[in-house]
Structures are given as C-alpha cells and as structure tokens.
Amino acid sequence: MTLREVIRERIRAAGPLPFAAYAELALYHPDLGYYTRADRRSGRAGDFFTSVDLGPLFGALLASQLGEMWRLLRSTSADKRFDLVEAAAGNGRLARDVLAAAATDDPAFYDAMDLHLVERSGAARDTQVATLGPHACKLASSGSKMPPVVHGAIFANELLDALAPHALAMTADGLREVYVDVDEATGHFVERLGPLSSARVQAHIDGRSIALRPGWRAEIVPDAADWVRHAVSSLARGFLLLIDYGHEASELYSETHASGTLATYRRQRIADAADGVPPPWLVDPGECDITAHVDLTLVRDSAEEAGARTLGVLDQTYFLLGLGATGRVLRDTGEHGVPALRQRLALKSLLVPGGLGSTHKAMIFGKDVGTPALAGCSYRVRATR
Ligand SMILES: C[S@@+](CC[C@H](N)C(=O)[O-])C[C@H]1O[C@@H](n2cnc3c(N)ncnc32)[C@H](O)[C@@H]1O
Numbered sequence: 001m002t003l004r005e006v007i008r009e010r011i012r013a014a015g016p017l018p019f020a021a022y023a024e025l026a027l028y029h030p031d032l033g034y035y036t037r038a039d040r041r042s043g044r045a046g047d048f049f050t051s052v053d054l055g056p057l058f059g060a061l062l063a064s065q066l067g068e069m070w071r072l073l074r075s076t077s078a079d080k081r082f083d084l085v086e087a088a089a090g091n092g093r094l095a096r097d098v099l100a101a102a103a104t105d106d107p108a109f110y111d112a113m114d115l116h117l118v119e120r121s122g123a124a125r126d127t128q129v130a131t132l133g134p135h136a137c138k139l140a141s142s143g144s145k146m147p148p149v150v151h152g153a154i155f156a157n158e159l160l161d162a163l164a165p166h167a168l169a170m171t172a173d174g175l176r177e178v179y180v181d182v183d184e185a186t187g188h189f190v191e192r193l194g195p196l197s198s199a200r201v202q203a204h205i206d207g208r209s210i211a212l213r214p215g216w217r218a219e220i221v222p223d224a225a226d227w228v229r230h231a232v233s234s235l236a237r238g239f240l241l242l243i244d245y246g247h248e249a250s251e252l253y254s255e256t257h258a259s260g261t262l263a264t265y266r267r268q269r270i271a272d273a274a275d276g277v278p279p280p281w282l283v284d285p286g287e288c289d290i291t292a293h294v295d296l297t298l299v300r301d302s303a304e305e306a307g308a309r310t311l312g313v314l315d316q317t318y319f320l321l322g323l324g325a326t327g328r329v330l331r332d333t334g335e336h337g338v339p340a341l342r343q344r345l346a347l348k349s350l351l352v353p354g355g356l357g358s359t360h361k362a363m364i365f366g367k368d369v370g371t372p373a374l375a376g377c378s379y380r381v382r383a384t385r
Contacts, residue, residue: 002032002286003025003026003029003032003033003285003286004284004285004286006025006029006032007022007025007026007180007189007285008182008187010025011180011181011182012182015181016179016180016181016192016194017179017180018166018177018178018179018180018197018198019165019166019167019177019178019179019180019191020164020165020166020167020197021164021197022180022189022285023164023165023281023290024164025285026281026285026286026290027162027164027289027290028120028164029286032286033286034285034286034287034288034289034290035120035121035124035162036120036121036122036123037123037286038121038123038124039090039091039121039123039124039126039127040090040091040093040124041289047265047266047267047268047288047289048265048268048270048289049268050157050158051157051243051316051350051356051360052090052093052094052097052157054346054349054350055342055343055346056097056100056101057325057328057329057332057343057346057347057350058094058097058157058320058346058350059093059094059095059096059097059098059100059101060097060098060100060101060105060328060332061320061323061324061325061328062094062097062098062155062241062323063097063098063099063101063102063105063106063109064101064105064106064323064324064328064375065241065323065374065375065376066084066098066102066109066153066155066241067102067105067106067109068374068375069152069153069238069239069374070082070109070112070113070152070153071109072369072372073151073152073237073238073369074112076369077151077237079151079236079237080112081112081114081151081152082109082112082113082114082151082152082153083113083114083116083140083147083150083151083152083153083238084098084113084114084115084116084152084153084155085116085117085118085146085147085150085152085153085154085155086098086115086116086117086118086154086155086156087118087119087146087154087155087156087159087231088118088119088120088156088157088158088159088162089117089118089119089124089128089142090119090121090124091124091127091128091131092117092127092128092129092131092132093131094157095115095117095128095132095135096131096132096133096135099115099132099135099138100135103135110138113138113152114138114140114152115132115135115138115139115140116139116140116141116142116147116150117139117141117142117143118142118143118144118145118146118147119142119144120144122144125142125143125144128142129142146230146231146234147234148234149234149236150234150235150236150238151235151236151237151238152238152239153238153239153240153241154231154234154235154238154239154240154241155240155241155242155243156241156242156243156244157243157244158243158244158245159227159242159244160221160224160227160228160242160244160246160294160299161244161245161246161291161292161293161294162289162291163221163223163224163227164221164223164290165219165220165221165262165292166178166197166201166219166220166221166222167217167218167219167260167262168205168210168212168217168218168219168220169193169216169217170212170213170214170215170216170217171193171214172214175196175205175212176193176194176195176196177193177194177195177196177197177201178191178192178193178217179191179192179193179194179197180192180282188278188282189278189282189285190278190282191279191282200222201220201222204220204222204225205220208220208249208295208297208298210249210253211253212253213255213258215258216255216258216259216260217258217259217260217262217273218252218253218257218260219260219261219262219292219293220295221292221294221295221298224294224295224298224299224302225298225299225301225302226302228240228242228298228299228302228303228306229302229303229305229306230306232302232303232306232307232308232365232367233306233307235308235367236368237367237368237369238366238367238368238369239311239364239365239366239367239369240303240308240363240364240365240366240367241362241363241364241365241376242299242362242363243316243319243360243361243362243363244294244360244361244363245293245294245359245360245361246293246294246295246296246299246361247293247294247295247296248295248296248297249295249296249297249298250297252293252295257293259272259273259274260273260292261292261293262279262281262290262291262292263280263290263291263292264280264281264288264289264290264291265288265289265291266284266287266288266289296313296361296363299363300313300363303363303365304365307367308365308366308367309365309366309367309369309371310363310364310365311364311365311366311371311372311374311377312362312363312364312374312376312377313361313362313363313364314361314362314376314377314379315357315358315360315361315362315384316350316351316356316357316358316360316361316362317350317351317352317353317357317358318379319362319376319377319379320350320351320376321351321379322374322375322376322377322378322379323375323376324375325347325350325351326347329343329344329347353384358384362376364376364377
C-alpha cells in the first residue's frame, strides 16, 4: 500500500485529519514516511541543503564551541563525564565532522566525551557507525529517544523545523484549524477548515497570545515546545545549542507571514503557499519535506520554563564569526589552491546574509552553568528579523 492510500484509508475511516496528523504520517509513518525511509534527505542528490552539506567546516566550528562548553563544565564540576548528544543526528555526518575536528584540535575534549546520537529515522540510525568511521568508538548510544540524564551538551541542527505543524486559518467567523480530506470526485487530498483539533492546540494559542487577522494563516508546533522542555529536563547540567530557521513570534504571527510559512522541498525546489491550489504539501505525501519556520520565542520560553537560562540567540553568521570562522579557513587551507577555494565557498554559504547566515539562528541555553561568556555569543544579540 502506498502512503497516499494509507492516508486516504485513515480519512475514510475516521474523517478529515488535522494537518499535523497528516504531516506526521507524511514525514514519519513507521514504514513509508519521508524521513523514515532514507538515511539522508539533504545534499546535492537530495531535496534541500543544510549547513552540514557544505563540508566539514560547520562541524569543525561547532566543535570549538562544544569544546569550550566542556572546559567550562569540567572546571566547575566534580562529575568529569561529558555527554555530547546530537539530536536529529541523521546518519551521523555532523557528529563525524565535530569529532574529526576535536580529535585534531582538542584531543583532551575528544578523549573526555561520550557521544550519543538521537535520531527518529531507523534507516539513518543504521548508517551512523559506518559514517562515523574511526570515531565510532566514541559512540556510547544511538536511539530515537534522548538519554535520560545528560551531563554535557545537547545540540541539534534543523530539528525543530522538521516537526509536524498544526496549520491555522483566521476566518471572519473566528479561528479554524486546517484539516486534510479526500475529494471523493477526484480522489485528491484537499484542505478543509474545522474547529481546533484539541485542547492542547487551544492552550498553545491562548498561552502564546497568538492573534491572527481574518485571511491570515499560520502554523504552531506544540511538539517543539515539548521537545525543548524535555531536552532541558534531561540536562542534569550543561548546555543546549539549537540551530534552525525561524522568527520571533511577533514577526512569525504578523502581516509579514500572513500566508503562513508552510513549505515543501523537493529536488532543491521550494514550493509554498504562493504555488496555489493544490497546495504543494498535499500533492505527494512522503516524497517531499514538509516544514514550517520555528517560533524562536516559543523555544526560548520553553527552555526557560524548564529551568534553562538563555545565553544567546543570534544569526548563524555572528555565531560562526564568534567562533573564528574566517581565521579557521585561512589556517586550514591557506589562501591559494582548490581546497582553499572550496573552503571559502563553504564559508560564504554558511555566512551569507539572506541565506543560511541570517535565516538560521543559533540559540544557546545553559542549565546550572551561570552566564559564561561563550565564544559563539561574543557578538551578543545580533539577530536579523
Ligand atoms: C531536516 S533533517 C536535519 C538533519 C541534520 N541534522 C542536518 O542538519 O543535516 C531533520 C531530522 O530530524 C529527525 N527528527 C525529527 N524528529 C526527531 C526527534 N524527535 N528526535 C530526533 N530526531 C528527529 C528527522 O528524522 C530528520 O533526520
């Protein structure tokens, strides 16, 4: 049975699905979901690019930040263990880049860490040991769930944007949720508006004071709040570093994003609300990414509610510059030759304003670590709206 048929049957049996339930099946159905079926979805042969696809530079820069976090914890703790937890670890490429840099630049950090990879996709988990190669000996655990107690650092690149969003629409008659139904005449999926699907959705909207004007659409991701709270509560002591694209709530739920931010990626082509009817996310479930921009205010509030302190929220550009990105490129590859050119192009893509450099934000939280001046936060609050 295809995923399309599975979803159709569910709708016929139980009625229209809230968009979030549809997206959850499209992305994470245990056998047929977009992420479930493949060990990797990004890169030249994939559907979209992440910073990890630009080569080892991103991981090397993260390694320097994570190494600094290790030193800070070590200097103030009797517990010498350092758990390095990557969530949304995919096939382990970013962890491999982090470990490779640490092994060369900071062997004491490398020796001290235990690596834990958290990834929902079994196909991706199955390839992690091979991807890690000589660093597989550092892998203490790999699973779909966060280790129960973490003393160290949890980090994730582009996790929260991959969680299933609820879609909302404000009408003249009030707030409605978007459901997915089957048009019996054509057999195609169609959107229908209905009441809010759960008390959880209602509580999220009330708690966040999200006010939309008639005609606007928006997405909310209660799972993102739950994930952040859970990550912070898993931290006995240490840091949480999240990198993702998004906006503060005041921007996300404003006229600027009146059509919402839902989008699909397929073969490097983005399709969104501007693509009209049928909406791209209904065309081929399981064959493309479905994503929405992250509510940064929600992330920060959830982390703080769970007991963390916000240490910085800044554009990826300033985060990586704070970590010495330009000097590192010169040091690694010099000024001339093909490797130098490649590395500079990677750096440019990581920093470019309007691209990864400003759409992506680094959000850094600490639990029971005070307010250390981290290198990645040395540019302080430099966030493009
Ligand atoms: C957009 S991809 C990013 C992958 C990688 N971090 C990168 O930057 O290339 C999102 C990944 O998050 C994983 N994922 C989604 N929800 C998750 C969860 N709750 N815990 C761990 N991984 C999750 C998906 O399976 C997918 O591999």
